[in-house]
Amino acid sequence: MGRLFGTDGVRGVANADLTAELALGLSVAAAHVLAEAGTFEGHRPTAVVGRDPRASGEFLEAAVVAGLASAGVDVLRVGVLPTPAVAHLTGVLGADLGVMLSASHNAMPDNGIKFFARGGHKLADDLEDKIEAVYEEHRTGAPWERPTGAGVGRVRDYDEGFETYVSHLISVLPNRLDGLKIVLDEAHGAAARVSPEAFTRAGAQVVTIGAEPDGLNINDGCGSTHLGLLRAAVVEHGADLGIAHDGDADRCLAVDAAGNEVDGDQILAVLSLAMREAGTLRGDTVVATVMSNLGFKLAMEREGLNLVQTAVGDRYVLESMKENGFALGGEQSGHVIVLDHATTGDGTLTGLMLAARIAATGKSLADLAGVMERLPQILINVKDVDKSRVDTSGELAAAVTEAERDLGSTGRVLLRPSGTEPLVRVMVEAADIEQARAVAQRLADVVKSALG
DSSP states (O other), X not given: OOOSEETTEEEEEBTTTBOHHHHHHHHHHHHHHHXXXXXXXXXXXXXXXXXXXXXXXXXXXXHHHHHHHHTTOEEEEEEEOOHHHHHHHHHHTTOSEEEEEOOTTSOTTEEEEEEEETTTEEOOHHHHHHHHHHHHHHHTTOOOOOOOGGGSOOEEEOTTHHHHHHHHHHHTOSSOOTTOEEEEEOTTSTTTTHHHHHHHHTTOEEEEESOOOOSSOTTSSOGGGOOHHHHHHHHHHXXXXXXXEOTTSOOEEEEETTSOEEOHHHHHHHHHHHHHHHTOSGGGEEEEETTSOHHHHHHHHHTTOEEEEESSSHHHHHHHHHHHTOOEEEOTTSOEEETTTOSSOOHHHHHHHHHHHHHHHOOOHHXXXXXXXXXXXXXXXXXXXXXXXXXXXXXXXXXXHHHHHHHGGGOEEEEEEOSSSSEEEEXXXXXXXXXXXXXXXXXXXXXXXXXX
């Protein structure tokens, strides 16, 4: 079998790829790996389990809880909360591990399992590999060691998680949001209650859309992957800005008063200057991925800030931040990590901090985001191809070399297999959008023919 873990946990179509049996088995394996240091006498390992509102999350949650409890782990079930809330609660409650059931921005039929280690941190590759190895060992016949009697885990609902998380968000804000009118698009997802509550407590006048999850409508034409409704609502209500989350609210995109998108690169640029001014941008450095717009890199250079770039995935951004002691990092897609206040990307926190900067400076979001100019960037997702051959196809390598020669120093090419979906992403950046579009389409055609 191929590697189960992608760039953000284990993900697939619920009840087809991601079954109850798989969820249960992985949870037992995770308990053995992540809670093994907690087996000393007198200590009962504990796990925090949360989910987004997808209908499939109900049976998958039951499977995960059953697996953990059968392995002797006490479970605190926090219900529907954002991924960063589960990470935060895993840390503050001193749990041995955390589990979030969500497929993030994916469509409703998908679901996923994300594990957090002690402290609420995403897992390094070696820990994921170890969980997979333990799971596979027992799937093929080796029996689990199962506690009995008083040794089995106990399960209880932890309703205090909502208040604990919202109070944390408010406590770390540098200033209030009084006077701002903000539209929030919750993607009918995990932040449908949390985000409006936090922004309201912070002093903003809040208008919500996409905040009525029914288990089937998550990410359906709304949220960070579909900004049309948010753009229209911001203009209609005369709001200062709009904030869009994805299904599990670990990302944030914004819309200015005129309805123009403000992406993760621009948000990072705004927050980097705010944090430098506050003295909290350690090393005057921001961490981003290779997908960041070239305009972001140029803006950081102009402002005298350092930029460290990593592989795509907020987990790699986080690894670089932790290893080097940096305070701010993120992705163009809206995963922004403020490491002093969160252990993972936190869409609600990001939106609050962005709004706080607007309130503190009295400037519009458009003015603040103008610190960087986005160069034309074309992204084409090529589906139904063998993404495992991206790095080995000679035909594709020759096409990339030709494209880079055509673009010269004013552009760049990036091809990468998706870590969560069966497709290859073709990204081309150039000073001229028509050139970027032409080169991207040419490369996408080669990907289709070479890897189809």
